[in-house]
Amino acid sequence: MRRMQRWIDERLAVTKVITGFLDRRVPGNIGWFHTFGSATLFLIVVQVVTGIALSMSYVPSPDHAYQSVLFIDQTPLGAIVRGVHHWSAGFLVLLIGLHTLRVFVWGAHRYPRELSWVIGVGLFFVILGFAFTGYLLPWDQKAYWATVVGTNIAGSAPLVGGVVLEFLRGGEQLGAMTLARFYGIHVWVLPASLMILVAVHLFAVIRQGIAASPRRHPILAPDSALSRRENYELEYAAEKQAGKPFWDALLKDAIVALVLMVAVLVLAVVAGAKVESIADPNSITYVPRPEWYFLDMFQLLWYFTGGLEPLLIFSVFTLAMALFVLVPFIDRGEERHPRRRPVAMGLAGLVVVGVLGLTFLGATGTPAGSVNIPPTEGMTEGQLAGLKVFNDEGCTACHQIHGIGGHTGPDLSRAGFRWEPADIERQIVTPKDEKMPAYDHLSPERLDALMEYLVSLK
Amino acid sequence: MTDESVTTPETTPESAPEDELEATLTEPVSRRTFVLRSMAAIGGVTGALLAVPVIGFAVAPALKSGAPVRFLSTSVAPTLRSDTWTRIGALADFEIGVPKYVQVERHVVDGWVQENAPVGVHVVRRSEGEAVVYDPHCTHLGCPLAWSEGSGAFVCPCHGGSFGPDGVVKSGPPPRSMVRYETKIENGDLFIGALPPGA
Numbered sequence: 001m002r003r004m005q006r007w008i009d010e011r012l013a014v015t016k017v018i019t020g021f022l023d024r025r026v027p028g029n030i031g032w033f034h035t036f037g038s039a040t041l042f043l044i045v046v047q048v049v050t051g052i053a054l055s056m057s058y059v060p061s062p063d064h065a066y067q068s069v070l071f072i073d074q075t076p077l078g079a080i081v082r083g084v085h086h087w088s089a090g091f092l093v094l095l096i097g098l099h100t101l102r103v104f105v106w107g108a109h110r111y112p113r114e115l116s117w118v119i120g121v122g123l124f125f126v127i128l129g130f131a132f133t134g135y136l137l138p139w140d141q142k143a144y145w146a147t148v149v150g151t152n153i154a155g156s157a158p159l160v161g162g163v164v165l166e167f168l169r170g171g172e173q174l175g176a177m178t179l180a181r182f183y184g185i186h187v188w189v190l191p192a193s194l195m196i197l198v199a200v201h202l203f204a205v206i207r208q209g210i211a212a213s214p215r216r217h218p219i220l221a222p223d224s225a226l227s228r229r230e231n232y233e234l235e236y237a238a239e240k241q242a243g244k245p246f247w248d249a250l251l252k253d254a255i256v257a258l259v260l261m262v263a264v265l266v267l268a269v270v271a272g273a274k275v276e277s278i279a280d281p282n283s284i285t286y287v288p289r290p291e292w293y294f295l296d297m298f299q300l301l302w303y304f305t306g307g308l309e310p311l312l313i314f315s316v317f318t319l320a321m322a323l324f325v326l327v328p329f330i331d332r333g334e335e336r337h338p339r340r341r342p343v344a345m346g347l348a349g350l351v352v353v354g355v356l357g358l359t360f361l362g363a364t365g366t367p368a369g370s371v372n373i374p375p376t377e378g379m380t381e382g383q384l385a386g387l388k389v390f391n392d393e394g395c396t397a398c399h400q401i402h403g404i405g406g407h408t409g410p411d412l413s414r415a416g417f418r419w420e421p422a423d424i425e426r427q428i429v430t431p432k433d434e435k436m437p438a439y440d441h442l443s444p445e446r447l448d449a450l451m452e453y454l455v456s457l458k
Numbered sequence: 459m460t461d462e463s464v465t466t467p468e469t470t471p472e473s474a475p476e477d478e479l480e481a482t483l484t485e486p487v488s489r490r491t492f493v494l495r496s497m498a499a500i501g502g503v504t505g506a507l508l509a510v511p512v513i514g515f516a517v518a519p520a521l522k523s524g525a526p527v528r529f530l531s532t533s534v535a536p537t538l539r540s541d542t543w544t545r546i547g548a549l550a551d552f553e554i555g556v557p558k559y560v561q562v563e564r565h566v567v568d569g570w571v572q573e574n575a576p577v578g579v580h581v582v583r584r585s586e587g588e589a590v591v592y593d594p595h596c597t598h599l600g601c602p603l604a605w606s607e608g609s610g611a612f613v614c615p616c617h618g619g620s621f622g623p624d625g626v627v628k629s630g631p632p633p634r635s636m637v638r639y640e641t642k643i644e645n646g647d648l649f650i651g652a653l654p655p656g657a
Contacts, residue, residue, distance in 0.1 A: 063571060151534075
């Protein structure tokens with residue numbers, strides 16, 4: 001071993017490079033939260049390795065894609081490799097989100113690391129692109145319908161939307177061309193972009209050093225006679241002085257990588273990666289639902305209606321993306337400690353609550369016509385008849401009663417307590433709100449029964 | 459993709475990189491500058507020669523359909539398209555005013571896959587001699603529409619959109635009516651033709 005090292009060093013002098021890299025000093029207060037970044041990188045490596053393995057048994061054509069995925073699952077260890085690819089994809093989305101949040105809270109996107117943020121946001125979008133294109137590949141029901149919805153959202157851009165949609169689908173229809181394109185994008189275009197962006201992102205981290213955790217009081221008082229750059233460099237040198245060698249910080253990263261590897265492996269073995277039935281473009285009873293990391297966006301689409309709706313979707317998504325990229329140019333004060341950035345922390349909190357809330361609503365909201373409210377004890381015959389009308393008319397698509405049903409309309413669990421009977425009846429037959437269809441076709445008997453039921457909810 | 463051939467030249471030791479850069483930028487066009495600029499030009503042309511066919515090939519399928527460019531782009535049904543007339547069935551077999559979902563075999567061209575594939579449609583017979591045929595996808599984001607007897611509407615399970623039997627939006631986010639096939643009736647048989655481009 002030693003001799004081989006000497007032999008190589010005599011020619012390439014690698015040891016010096018490696019020890020220099022390991023021994024360079026980094027700020028001391030680097031803790032577990034800093035491992036989100038390296039964990040993201042680790043999962044990217046896992047994705048690349050398992051993805052390459054899967055590509056050797058997968059056929060990107062609708063007449064064989066599904067069968068080849070089933071074949072992978074029957075091949076020894078195939079289900080595990082696919083399971084690891086599936087689960088680490090989910091963890092990857094989660095960890096890149098946590099890493100982004102950590103960077104924002106620590107103020108590490110500020111001077112002089114603005115470009116690292118911008119590249120990082122690029123990586124975030126590339127990862128979501130991987131998720132979106134990867135999902136179609138098994139060509140099962142979930143894959144097909146998620147892609148129908150996803151390409152339609154991409155197609156909602158004003159003017160260019162039609163061309164974008166047809167570019168993604170390879171024409172108007174969703175079929176063989178779409179699958180092959182998504183495969184090409186998933187295994188060539190995105191990985192190439194990913195590698196370039198990761199290289200630049202890491203270059204920036206090594207060149208600038210890891211951002212120190214924010215201190216309420218800097219080690220050195222800033223000298224107003226010096227430039228921002230000079231003050232920053234003095235402070236960072238002091239941080240490194242008080243810090244530790246890089247190898248000392250690396251151990252935590254290794255432990256997190258091991259824990260993640262075990263976690264995805266266990267999930268792959270125990271839960272596996274589900275495949276639904278083969279994509280059926282003609283099934284009209286299927287209820288499309290995206291993977292959890294797109295549920296928030298999917299849920300958001302409930303709230304826009306009317307003719308300008310595509311424009312609204314597009315504007316909201318574009319604005320959100322632009323703001324995300326521009327964070328370091330908007331939030332640019334000198335103060336990095338979260339306690340001294342109450343507005344920034346408040347906004348970050350709102351975004352987190354918004355994403356979690358929408359994801360929760362998306363995950364628990366029940367689709368149209370698929371659920372019925374069960375009767376409760378002590379209901380009169382009239383109320384039971386009303387409940388049947390409620391269920392038959394598909395009211396649960398939009399209204400919730402005791403935790404069952406959708407979220408578009410108001411929760412009716414206490415309808416009889418909240419509103420006057422006359423107002424409820426008027427709302428059913430001649431609604432003021434354009435989101436609610438008029439149920440003016442109900443026979444008087446059925447309407448009466450429905451009213452009896454709703455009024456009884458207190 | 460193409461690699462930009464212009465790279466910042468390696469300057470002498472890092473003593474004063476800014477002065478060095480300044481000097482490089484202000485000096486009159488030297489042979490070095492000329493060579494670098496020529497390389498940039500050659501790199502640009504080489505890159506374009508590679509990029510034009512590649513990008514053209516990738517984008518071509520997007521321009522084939524001839525769908526009109528609209529300011530407000532809307533969803534496009536994922537349905538496999540066919541240009542031929544396809545018989546749905548005898549008109550008399552459909553009850554007036556009661557929507558019915560049927561699947562018919564159509565000859566479709568899906569990239570390299572050419573086959574007779576089933577295509578589902580909602581048929582609504584309006585009168586003795588008249589029927590409309592809808593594509594079963596919501597005009598919001600393309601989720602599948604099923605007829606709900608109870609609410610008298612085509613209901614979308616994604617975001618609560620619903621359409622009346624006339625295909626007009628009753629509730630929810632869909633921006634326009636359901637997509638209709640071109641239809642004809644011959645000898646009492648109902649046929650469907652193409653979907654409107656970009657619908």
